[in-house]
Amino acid sequence: MFQVGSRVRDAEGFRATVRYIGPVAAAKNKAEIWLGVEWDDKTRGKHDGSCVDDGGNLVRHFTCAYGAGSFVKQGKIAGGRSLIEALADRYVTLDAPTITNDADASLPDAFFVTSKGNRKSIEFVGEEKIRKRQQLSAINTFAVRNDTVSSVGENLRAVAGHMIEADLQDNLLWQWSEVAKLGIEMPQLQSLLLHGNKLEPVTAAIVESLPSGCFAQLQVLALNGCNISSWAQLQLLEPLLPSLEELYVASNTFSDLPIESYEQGYRDATGETVTEAPLVTGFRKLRILDVSACRLEEWSQVQAFGLLPSLQELILDGNEALRQVVPPGPDSFQTLYRMSLSGTGLQAWSDIDTLAQYPLQLLRITNVPLFANKGASEVRPLVIARMAQLQVLNASKISPRERDDSEKTYLRAILREQETLIASGEKTQAEDAQRALELFHPRYTELFAKYGSDITAAVKAAAGGTMASELVSITFRNLSFGSNGSLEPVTKKLPRSMVIGKVKLLVKQLFGLEPRLQQLALRVYKDSVPTLLEDEMSTLGYYGAIDGAEIFINEDKA
Numbered sequence: 001m002f003q004v005g006s007r008v009r010d011a012e013g014f015r016a017t018v019r020y021i022g023p024v025a026a027a028k029n030k031a032e033i034w035l036g037v038e039w040d041d042k043t044r045g046k047h048d049g050s051c052v053d054d055g056g057n058l059v060r061h062f063t064c065a066y067g068a069g070s071f072v073k074q075g076k077i078a079g080g081r082s083l084i085e086a087l088a089d090r091y092v093t094l095d096a097p098t099i100t101n102d103a104d105a106s107l108p109d110a111f112f113v114t115s116k117g118n119r120k121s122i123e124f125v126g127e128e129k130i131r132k133r134q135q136l137s138a139i140n141t142f143a144v145r146n147d148t149v150s151s152v153g154e155n156l157r158a159v160a161g162h163m164i165e166a167d168l169q170d171n172l173l174w175q176w177s178e179v180a181k182l183g184i185e186m187p188q189l190q191s192l193l194l195h196g197n198k199l200e201p202v203t204a205a206i207v208e209s210l211p212s213g214c215f216a217q218l219q220v221l222a223l224n225g226c227n228i229s230s231w232a233q234l235q236l237l238e239p240l241l242p243s244l245e246e247l248y249v250a251s252n253t254f255s256d257l258p259i260e261s262y263e264q265g266y267r268d269a270t271g272e273t274v275t276e277a278p279l280v281t282g283f284r285k286l287r288i289l290d291v292s293a294c295r296l297e298e299w300s301q302v303q304a305f306g307l308l309p310s311l312q313e314l315i316l317d318g319n320e321a322l323r324q325v326v327p328p329g330p331d332s333f334q335t336l337y338r339m340s341l342s343g344t345g346l347q348a349w350s351d352i353d354t355l356a357q358y359p360l361q362l363l364r365i366t367n368v369p370l371f372a373n374k375g376a377s378e379v380r381p382l383v384i385a386r387m388a389q390l391q392v393l394n395a396s397k398i399s400p401r402e403r404d405d406s407e408k409t410y411l412r413a414i415l416r417e418q419e420t421l422i423a424s425g426e427k428t429q430a431e432d433a434q435r436a437l438e439l440f441h442p443r444y445t446e447l448f449a450k451y452g453s454d455i456t457a458a459v460k461a462a463a464g465g466t467m468a469s470e471l472v473s474i475t476f477r478n479l480s481f482g483s484n485g486s487l488e489p490v491t492k493k494l495p496r497s498m499v500i501g502k503v504k505l506l507v508k509q510l511f512g513l514e515p516r517l518q519q520l521a522l523r524v525y526k527d528s529v530p531t532l533l534e535d536e537m538s539t540l541g542y543y544g545a546i547d548g549a550e551i552f553i554n555e556d557k558a
Contacts, residue, residue: 008172083156166192173194
């Protein structure tokens with residue numbers, strides 16, 4: 001029943017892999033057969049696969065991390081059951097005994113207690129009707145999750161041969177021969193979800209032994225957390241997956257993907273140049289690839305996916321070591337339009353500028369060092385403005401007005417930076433300052449050509465207009481519970497030439513919040529993103545204030 005490599009589960013639901021079968025040197029009965037297991041939970045065990053015999057000698061039966069190993073008796077652990085058995089339990093037949101009956105729909109031993117302490121039975125109405133809809137013959141998808149399925153069993157085709165989707169997450173499957181059998185017994189299978197099944201390493205010998213056409217129709221394959229330790233293993237499977245469109249392999253390890261910095265170090269040390277064929281090839285129909293939390297260390301590993309000819313979405317979440325984006329290579333990522341980078345190590349705005357060189361229309365990026373201690377209203381406009389082709393950010397569509405507002409906000413920040421460079425003497429001439437800005441802000445020239453005249457005109461109007469013509473109605477909305485003032489909105493007519501420092505003094509008069517604690521944000525239109533008013537020497541007109549605009553008042557926790 002048990003084999004080295006097979007998966008097991010104890011009565012408390014903890015899973016493990018069998019690493020040893022035989023007598024244990026420390027056991028009283030030297031002839032008794034034990035299972036040496038390595039727990040998935042590395043704190044579940046007591047040792048590292050070794051023990052001390054009666055003579056005080058250390059005897060190693062298998063090797064694992066310290067604290068992950070245990071010796072257990074065969075009767076104390078479950079070795080799994082067949083999918084046929086699990087389906088019979090999960091999807092009962094029409095002639096199986098019912099829980100209720102026509103005369104009494106009450107569930108046995110099921111009740112609730114009223115406020116007066118009376119018991120009321122719970123009824124299960126329509127059991128037979130529900131059962132009819134849950135017959136395997138009436139459905140084309142099934143789910144058997146968190147069970148002990150370790151094999152297919154006999155004659156699966158007779159009961160599930162018409163299935164197109166199978167969800168077997170968190171079971172005890174471990175042999176690729178059994179996974180292949182799923183495809184043979186269910187020839188129409190298009191989606192196979194195997195998250196959490198710790199599978200044996202894929203080898204050339206294993207692939208050669210699998211029946212041809214076993215995954216011929218498969219379009220979606222999910223192998224998250226399935227103990228895959230190299231991309232080469234997936235490449236061995238590639239010829240068996242001619243129809244694959246979605247591949248989910250999160251929480252595995254792909255240490256064999258090339259790391260350019262390591263290879264460069266080797267070249268520098270040896271003077272040798274090693275030319276190897278691309279590791280990632282084939283998968284010609286693959287549209288979605290999820291390599292989240294796969295311990296990718298460098299963007300060169302991401303570039304290994306660049307030649308997948310149909311790749312549209314790349315999910316890189318949770319790869320904390322990914323810190324520096326590099327431009328796409330020639331002819332790479334030509335079909336890519338969506339990327340997810342949440343939980344990565346990006347920490348520089350230059351990374352966002354480089355991402356703009358990819359043909360991305362949809363981007364998800366949260367929980368990165370670059371955004372630390374910054375609110376969404378602060379970082380969202382900057383990402384939008386730096387990526388001209390972006391249409392959706394963090395699942396929120398970018399409207400034309402939001403893009404205009406974001407790009408204007410970004411350009412104003414660049415112009416303030418230019419003034420600071422010149423005023424500080426760091427760049428003595430405007431031409432030098434502009435060259436520096438173009439280096440650090442690749443879209444500067446484009447945005448200045450698009451909005452520069454409007455922003456300059458607004459600044460001049462604020463500086464030279466009459467008091468009556470430049471007055472705008474501004475509504476202040478106090479969102480700071482730390483202030484002593486009212487939370488009711490207050491509307492004031494203010495000159496567009498009023499600098500933000502004086503606006504803060506007005507806020508103090510109105511709401512009792514000290515200027516040093518204020519975080520002000522201007523919203524020009526109801527559907528636009530608020531712009532932080534960070535520069536106390538800039539005017540309301542500089543930030544684009546118009547009649548009917550709003551200023552939100554928050555307390556700066558810093």
